[in-house]
Amino acid sequence: MTAYADYEFYTSEYLAGKSAAVTAADFTFYARQASALIKQYTHGNVSENSVPEEVKYCCCELVEQMYAADTSEASKKDGISSESVQGWSQSYESSEARKTALRGSQKECIYKWLSNTGLLYSGVRVC
Numbered sequence: 001m002t003a004y005a006d007y008e009f010y011t012s013e014y015l016a017g018k019s020a021a022v023t024a025a026d027f028t029f030y031a032r033q034a035s036a037l038i039k040q041y042t043h044g045n046v047s048e049n050s051v052p053e054e055v056k057y058c059c060c061e062l063v064e065q066m067y068a069a070d071t072s073e074a075s076k077k078d079g080i081s082s083e084s085v086q087g088w089s090q091s092y093e094s095s096e097a098r099k100t101a102l103r104g105s106q107k108e109c110i111y112k113w114l115s116n117t118g119l120l121y122s123g124v125r126v127c
Contacts, residue, residue, distance in 0.1 A: 001032060001035060001036065001039075002035070002048050003028065003031035003032050003034070003035045003059065004031070004034070004035045004038060004046065004048075004051050004055050004056055004058075004059040005031055005034075005035075005051075005055075005056040005057075005059040005060050005063070006027075006031070007024045007027045007028070009056055009060070010022070010027060010031075010060045010063070013053075013056070013057075014056070014057055014060035014061075015060075021064050021067065021068070022063055022064060022067045026067060027063060030062075030063040030066045030067050031059060031063050033062075033063075033066055034058075034059045034060075034062035034063050034066060035059055037062060037106060037110070038055060038058060038059060038062070038110065038114075041107075041110050041114070041120060042055075042114065042119040042120060043120075043121075043122045045118075045119045045120075045121065046119055052117060052119070054113045054114055054117050054119075055113070055114065055117075055119070057113055058109060058110060058112075058113035058114055061109050061113070062106060062109055062110075065102065065105055065106060065109065066102075066106075069098070069102050
């Protein structure tokens with residue numbers, strides 16, 4: 001499967017001068033994962049020969065989300081979600097809660113970029 005966005009698009013168009021959060025070496029892996037997720041939501045409506053810019057931008061944002069989730073310290077173990085100083089208590093967030101939050105942010109990203117493109121339509125198209 002071909003990724004919908006490449007590192008060149010990520011650095012020149014998506015970031016528009018900002019520093020990259022994802023390295024070139026890691027980008028390809030995460031771009032394939034993001035493209036597979038987009039393909040799932042769009043029901044294969046994106047042509048790999050002519051990928052719309054909205055799909056490329058969506059792919060880049062998903063890459064950053066996935067990369068951040070994988071590289072954060074919290075993803076390695078149950079992370080601290082809150083602390084209290086006086087009576088000292090800590091609350092932990094489970095890895096399942098983080099996965100659920102990531103899925104929610106991925107869905108928001110997909111709908112943000114693709115909701116007005118017609119690519120999320122899963123019905124029958126009349127010729």
